[in-house]
Amino acid sequence: MAKINHVEELIFQKKENEKLVAELSIANKELAFQKEEKGKRAAELGIANIELAFQDDEKGKRAAELGIANKELVFQDDEKGKRAAELSIANKELIFQNEEKEKRAVELGIANKELIFQNEEKGKRAAELTIANKELAFQNDEKEKRAAELGIANKELAFQNDEKEKRAAELTIANTELAFQNDEKEKRAAELGIANKELAFQNNEKEKRAAELDIANKELAFQNDEKEKRAAELGIANKELAFQNDEKEKRAAELIIANKELAFQNNEKEKRAEELIIANKELLAFTYISGHDLQEPLRKIQTFVTIILENENKNLSDDGKYNFQRMQLAAGRMQQLIDDLLAFSRISTTELKFEKTELNTIIEEVKTELKETIQEKHATIEATELGSVNIIAFQFRQLMYNLISNALKFSSPGIPSHIIIKSRIVKGSELNNEKLSPEKNYCHITVKDNGIGFEPHFSERIFEVFQKLHGKEVYAGTGIGLAIVKKIVENHNGIIIATSESKKGATFDIYIPAD
Amino acid sequence: MSVKQLNILLADDDTDDCIFFKKALTELVIPTNLIAVHDGEQLMHLLINETTLLPHILFLDLNMPRKNGFECLSEIKLSEKLKQLPVIVFSTSFEQDVVNRLYKNGAQYFIRKPPEFSQFKKIIQQALMLIVQGNISQPTREDFVLTLQNS
Numbered sequence: 001m002a003k004i005n006h007v008e009e010l011i012f013q014k015k016e017n018e019k020l021v022a023e024l025s026i027a028n029k030e031l032a033f034q035k036e037e038k039g040k041r042a043a044e045l046g047i048a049n050i051e052l053a054f055q056d057d058e059k060g061k062r063a064a065e066l067g068i069a070n071k072e073l074v075f076q077d078d079e080k081g082k083r084a085a086e087l088s089i090a091n092k093e094l095i096f097q098n099e100e101k102e103k104r105a106v107e108l109g110i111a112n113k114e115l116i117f118q119n120e121e122k123g124k125r126a127a128e129l130t131i132a133n134k135e136l137a138f139q140n141d142e143k144e145k146r147a148a149e150l151g152i153a154n155k156e157l158a159f160q161n162d163e164k165e166k167r168a169a170e171l172t173i174a175n176t177e178l179a180f181q182n183d184e185k186e187k188r189a190a191e192l193g194i195a196n197k198e199l200a201f202q203n204n205e206k207e208k209r210a211a212e213l214d215i216a217n218k219e220l221a222f223q224n225d226e227k228e229k230r231a232a233e234l235g236i237a238n239k240e241l242a243f244q245n246d247e248k249e250k251r252a253a254e255l256i257i258a259n260k261e262l263a264f265q266n267n268e269k270e271k272r273a274e275e276l277i278i279a280n281k282e283l284l285a286f287t288y289i290s291g292h293d294l295q296e297p298l299r300k301i302q303t304f305v306t307i308i309l310e311n312e313n314k315n316l317s318d319d320g321k322y323n324f325q326r327m328q329l330a331a332g333r334m335q336q337l338i339d340d341l342l343a344f345s346r347i348s349t350t351e352l353k354f355e356k357t358e359l360n361t362i363i364e365e366v367k368t369e370l371k372e373t374i375q376e377k378h379a380t381i382e383a384t385e386l387g388s389v390n391i392i393a394f395q396f397r398q399l400m401y402n403l404i405s406n407a408l409k410f411s412s413p414g415i416p417s418h419i420i421i422k423s424r425i426v427k428g429s430e431l432n433n434e435k436l437s438p439e440k441n442y443c444h445i446t447v448k449d450n451g452i453g454f455e456p457h458f459s460e461r462i463f464e465v466f467q468k469l470h471g472k473e474v475y476a477g478t479g480i481g482l483a484i485v486k487k488i489v490e491n492h493n494g495i496i497i498a499t500s501e502s503k504k505g506a507t508f509d510i511y512i513p514a515d
Numbered sequence: 516m517s518v519k520q521l522n523i524l525l526a527d528d529d530t531d532d533c534i535f536f537k538k539a540l541t542e543l544v545i546p547t548n549l550i551a552v553h554d555g556e557q558l559m560h561l562l563i564n565e566t567t568l569l570p571h572i573l574f575l576d577l578n579m580p581r582k583n584g585f586e587c588l589s590e591i592k593l594s595e596k597l598k599q600l601p602v603i604v605f606s607t608s609f610e611q612d613v614v615n616r617l618y619k620n621g622a623q624y625f626i627r628k629p630p631e632f633s634q635f636k637k638i639i640q641q642a643l644m645l646i647v648q649g650n651i652s653q654p655t656r657e658d659f660v661l662t663l664q665n666s
Contacts, residue, residue, distance in 0.1 A: 295607045299630045
């Protein structure tokens with residue numbers, strides 16, 4: 001009976017073993033399945049990693065592109081409009097990519113949670129397997145044969161567990177890495193967010209700039225408008241100026257013609273003036289020559305009259321004698337007239353040669369010439385303080401002769417003639433005469449007498465040609481003497497002033513330049 | 516000068532003046548012999564060709580045909596034979612310039628022909644007397660022009 005029991009027990013054990021093998025087979029199948037699942041997950045994780053790496057690459061590229069785009073944006077301020085549009089597109093793309101990334105991140109998050117859950121499950125299984133192994137080890141202890149097989153199976157399972165743990169560790173590492181990558185992605189996303197914000201800010205700025213530019217453009221457009229208006233105005237002004245220039249040119253042309261005409265007229269006038277000067281000289285020369293030639297027949301008339309009066313004295317009636325005497329007087333006056341006219345024309349025709357001359361010498365010469373008259377009039381001539389002056393000597397001699405002989409001629413009857421001649425150098429400014437230059441020095445010559453003088457209102461007239469204050473029966477003369485005096489003074493660029501009162505003598509003041 | 520008679524040469528183209536001159540000489544106390552020529556060429560011809568006797572005095576008018584008094588004076592004063600001859604210029608007009616030029620050219624005296632015949636006579640006599648008295652070298656410029664002396 002015991003044997004039967006023993007067989008029964010063996011059968012039971014065999015049945016139990018078979019059950020255990022079946023269970024182990026199931027467990028193994030399950031483990032194989034799990035293993036397969038893990039492989040699949042690992043493959044999925046690999047793919048996910050590759051995708052993430054690719055996305056990272058893409059992000060790097062994008063970042064690089066954004067960097068370039070930014071640089072380009074900074075550089076290309078002029079083409080801000082276009083860039084802004086491009087950036088807007090890039091932004092949209094980035095936003096889209098970010099969204100994609102976030103979706104991926106969410107997906108990865110879900111995958112991670114599943115893996116964690118699977119790991120936990122695996123952990124539980126491992127624990128269950130450990131228990132089962134312990135049980136089997138216990139059963140193996142009890143059943144050595146089985147134990148060896150089971151030992152091998154266990155070892156394999158342990159190895160598999162090890163592998164699983166390795167895988168789990170790898171997965172943990174992969175998860176950590178994924179978490180790290182997610183972190184990085186988030187950081188990138190955050191950075192991208194910041195970059196986006198910055199871009200948005202830049203866009204804003206750009207828009208502001210664009211708005212400013214728009215305003216500036218409007219202003220420029222306004223200014224352009226204004227400029228065009230101005231240009232139009234200027235155009236009109238230019239046309240007007242051009243017209244005025246035209247007019248001016250016409251005027252200038254007219255003026256040139258007028259100038260030419262004036263120049264021609266001036267030329268003509270100069271010619272006329274020259275002709276007149278020549279004619280004047282010719283006239284004076286004519287006066288001179290005719291005067292000269294008139295002298296001879298006149299003299300002969302006088303000579304014949306005297307011969308008749310001398311030789312035919314007895315044969316002539318008193319009336320005849322008287323008429324001859326009148327004839328003689330008339331001829332005498334004519335001779336004087338011719339002499340004076342000759343002197344007058346000589347003053348104008350001869351060349352003016354200035355030389356430093358002692359006035360005293362001239363006075364002495366004149367005194368010698370008038371010696372007889374001076375004696376006759378019992379005249380004294382006081383010529384003191386006389387210097388030397390730059391003068392036309394022969395003309396000045398004539399001047400002095402005329403003045404002194406006039407003084408003698410118009411002496412007061414019964415009173416000895418007294419003539420005072422003085423000279424001094426004086427500054428023009430002291431003389432207070434508008435005809436004299438205040439800066440120049442003048443030689444002031446005075447000829448003063450105690451003769452009959454003349455009324456003050458004749459002081460100018462006496463210098464005119466043929467002007468006489470007395471009848472020829474009273475004072476012989478032609479009225480040319482003082483005209484000659486004046487002309488000589490003028491030849492010396494000077495002036496002469498006569499002052500007198502009737503019966504109180506006359507004073508002649510001559511001013512000629514002394515420099 | 517110890518001569519019986521003064522030989523006077525007159526060069527004047529004017530007939531009236533020649534008549535006055537001749538008349539004046541005849542009324543003077545000094546014995547004279549007058550020869551008259553009427554232009555400058557005649558004068559110079561006569562003087563150059565005269566071989567025996569030169570006149571004592573020449574009275575020379577300035578305005579003459581063919582050769583004027585100035586030219587004659589210059590020729591006379593440049594001629595060795597004639598330069599000693601006293602030349603008295605006798606003219607109607609009186610020009611300072613002309614007188615100066617004549618003095619420079621060696622004339623003896625200058626006389627302006629006076630209008631009155633009596634003066635005419637006197638001035639000729641005065642001139643003749645000066646020559647007779649031996650004043651044949653040129654006087655000073657002051658005494659060059661003869662004027663009537665009151666006597």
